[in-house]
Amino acid sequence: MYQPVNLSDAIYYVGVNDRRTNLFENMWPLERGIAYNSYLINDEKTTLIDTVEIGHIDKFLKKIKSIIGDKPIDYLVINHMEPDHAGSIELLTKLYPNMQLVGNKKTGPMVAGFFGINDHFIEVAEGDTLNIGKHTLQFYMIPMVHWPETMITWEASNGIVFSGDAFGSFGTLDGGIFDDEIEFEYFVDEMRRYYSNIVGKYGSPVQKALEKLKALDIKIIAATHGPILRSHIADMIEMYDQWSRYEAGKGVVIAYASMYGYTEEMAEVIARELALQGIKAIRMYDVSKTHASHIISDIFKYKGVILGSPTYNNELHPNMESLVNKLEHMGVQNHYLATFGSFTWAGAAVKKLNAFAEKVKWETVGTPVEQKHALKEDKYEACRAVAVAMADKIKQ
Incomplete structure (x- = not known):
C-alpha cells in the first residue's frame, strides 16, 4: 500500500x-x-x-x-x-x-x-x-x-x-x-x-x-x-x-512592546534611521503579536538587537519580560544591545532591559532612551542616535 x-x-x-x-x-x-x-x-x-x-x-x-x-x-x-x-x-x-x-x-x-x-x-x-x-x-x-x-x-x-x-x-x-x-x-x-x-x-x-x-x-x-x-x-x-558559536550576521532585530503606540513610534524612528545608515537586514517585531520563537530565531541570525518596552506596573511589559527571560534562560551570547522605552508616571523598563544586558553579558550600544509621555523632539533625536550607534557597530 x-x-x-x-x-x-x-x-x-x-x-x-x-x-x-x-x-x-x-x-x-x-x-x-x-x-x-x-x-x-x-x-x-x-x-x-x-x-x-x-x-x-x-x-x-x-x-x-x-x-x-x-x-x-x-x-x-x-x-x-x-x-x-x-x-x-x-x-x-x-x-x-x-x-x-x-x-x-x-x-x-x-x-x-x-x-x-x-x-x-x-x-x-x-x-x-x-x-x-x-x-x-x-x-x-x-x-x-x-x-x-x-x-x-x-x-x-x-x-x-x-x-x-x-x-x-x-x-x-x-x-x-x-x-x-x-x-x-x-x-x-x-x-x-x-x-x-x-x-x-x-x-x-x-x-x-x-x-x-x-x-x-x-x-x-x-x-x-x-x-x-x-x-x-x-x-x-x-x-x-x-x-x-552564536555567530550572527550583519542585521538588526528590533523587538518592542507598546500599549498605545508611543513605544512603537520610537521603534519606527530607530528603524528608519538604521535604513538611512545602510542597514538593510532589519527585522521588526511587536512582542505582543509575534511569538517569541520567531524573534529568537532572528536574534540567532542577526547580531544587533534593539529592545523597547513601556513601563508596566513598575516592570517591563509582560510580553517583553517573557522574551528577555527566554533569552536569558537560553544563554544567547555575542550580541550588541540597545534599549529604549516610555512611561507615564515612573520609568523602570529601560533600567530592567539594561539589567538584562548585564546578565547575558551583551555589549550595550548607544545611550538608552526613555521617553515620558509622547515622543518629543529631543528623544526623537536620541532614538536616531541609538540607530546610528548600532549601525556603526554592525558595519564594523
Missing part, C-alpha cells in the same frame, strides 16, 4: 507528518506542522531506529508492515527519549515482545521511568557496535543535544548518521522527503527556529558533537525531524557550527 522511501537498498524512512498539533512541546507554534522521523533497517535482524509520537502509531505501523509484513522487529535503537520520538515504545514492546531496546546508561532509567520497562534492554557505550547482518551500527554519545541521554547511530556502509534531534527542523515533509527533493531554502528559517528554541541553549555540547562527526564520512544525515539530508550536509553542518 505504501510506496517505500529508501535511504539505501535495505534502509527505509517510516516517519509520519503532523499537521494538526498547534504547539510543539506545548510552547512553540507549528504553523507549518512537524514531521516525526523513524527509520527501519530490513536486515537479518530487523532494526527500528526511533519511533514516532503515539498519536500517529496507526500510520507508523502500516508503513513498517508494508516493508516487513509479519516479520518481527528484533531491535529498537533509542537515540532520544523525548516522547515525540519515544512515545510508541511501550506499544511496540507489546506488539513485538521479543524486541530488544538499545540505548545508553542514561536511556535505561528513562525507559523504566516512562514505561515501567526494566528488561529486554541492551546498554551501549561510546563507540560500541551492533551487528544486525549486512549492516553494523555504531553508537556515539552526544549528551545535551538536547537531552542527557541523546546519542547518534552510525551506519558506515552507506554513510548514514541517524542524528536524533540534531540537524532537525520544524515543518512537515510535503511530498519531498530528501533535501534535494524540496526547496531547501524554504526550510532554512524553520531549521534555525528549531535549533534556536530547542537546542540553542546547548552551544558547547553541539560543538563537541560536531567534533565527533568530523571523523565520519557522512553521506546522509537522517534526523528525527525535518528533511533527510544528502545534498546539503556541508551547509547544515556549517549552520550548526555558526549557530552553536
Whole structure:
C-alpha cells in the first residue's frame, strides 16, 4: 500500500507528518506542522531506529508492515527519549515482545521511568557496535543535544548518521522527503527556529558533537525531524557550527512592546534611521503579536538587537519580560544591545532591559532612551542616535 522511501537498498524512512498539533512541546507554534522521523533497517535482524509520537502509531505501523509484513522487529535503537520520538515504545514492546531496546546508561532509567520497562534492554557505550547482518551500527554519545541521554547511530556502509534531534527542523515533509527533493531554502528559517528554541541553549555540547562527526564520512544525515539530508550536509553542518558559536550576521532585530503606540513610534524612528545608515537586514517585531520563537530565531541570525518596552506596573511589559527571560534562560551570547522605552508616571523598563544586558553579558550600544509621555523632539533625536550607534557597530 505504501510506496517505500529508501535511504539505501535495505534502509527505509517510516516517519509520519503532523499537521494538526498547534504547539510543539506545548510552547512553540507549528504553523507549518512537524514531521516525526523513524527509520527501519530490513536486515537479518530487523532494526527500528526511533519511533514516532503515539498519536500517529496507526500510520507508523502500516508503513513498517508494508516493508516487513509479519516479520518481527528484533531491535529498537533509542537515540532520544523525548516522547515525540519515544512515545510508541511501550506499544511496540507489546506488539513485538521479543524486541530488544538499545540505548545508553542514561536511556535505561528513562525507559523504566516512562514505561515501567526494566528488561529486554541492551546498554551501549561510546563507540560500541551492533551487528544486525549486512549492516553494523555504531553508537556515539552526544549528551545535551538536547537531552542527557541523546546519542547518534552510525551506519558506515552507506554513510548514514541517524542524528536524533540534531540537524532537525520544524515543518512537515510535503511530498519531498530528501533535501534535494524540496526547496531547501524554504526550510532554512524553520531549521534555525528549531535549533534556536530547542537546542540553542546547548552551544558547547553541539560543538563537541560536531567534533565527533568530523571523523565520519557522512553521506546522509537522517534526523528525527525535518528533511533527510544528502545534498546539503556541508551547509547544515556549517549552520550548526555558526549557530552553536552564536555567530550572527550583519542585521538588526528590533523587538518592542507598546500599549498605545508611543513605544512603537520610537521603534519606527530607530528603524528608519538604521535604513538611512545602510542597514538593510532589519527585522521588526511587536512582542505582543509575534511569538517569541520567531524573534529568537532572528536574534540567532542577526547580531544587533534593539529592545523597547513601556513601563508596566513598575516592570517591563509582560510580553517583553517573557522574551528577555527566554533569552536569558537560553544563554544567547555575542550580541550588541540597545534599549529604549516610555512611561507615564515612573520609568523602570529601560533600567530592567539594561539589567538584562548585564546578565547575558551583551555589549550595550548607544545611550538608552526613555521617553515620558509622547515622543518629543529631543528623544526623537536620541532614538536616531541609538540607530546610528548600532549601525556603526554592525558595519564594523
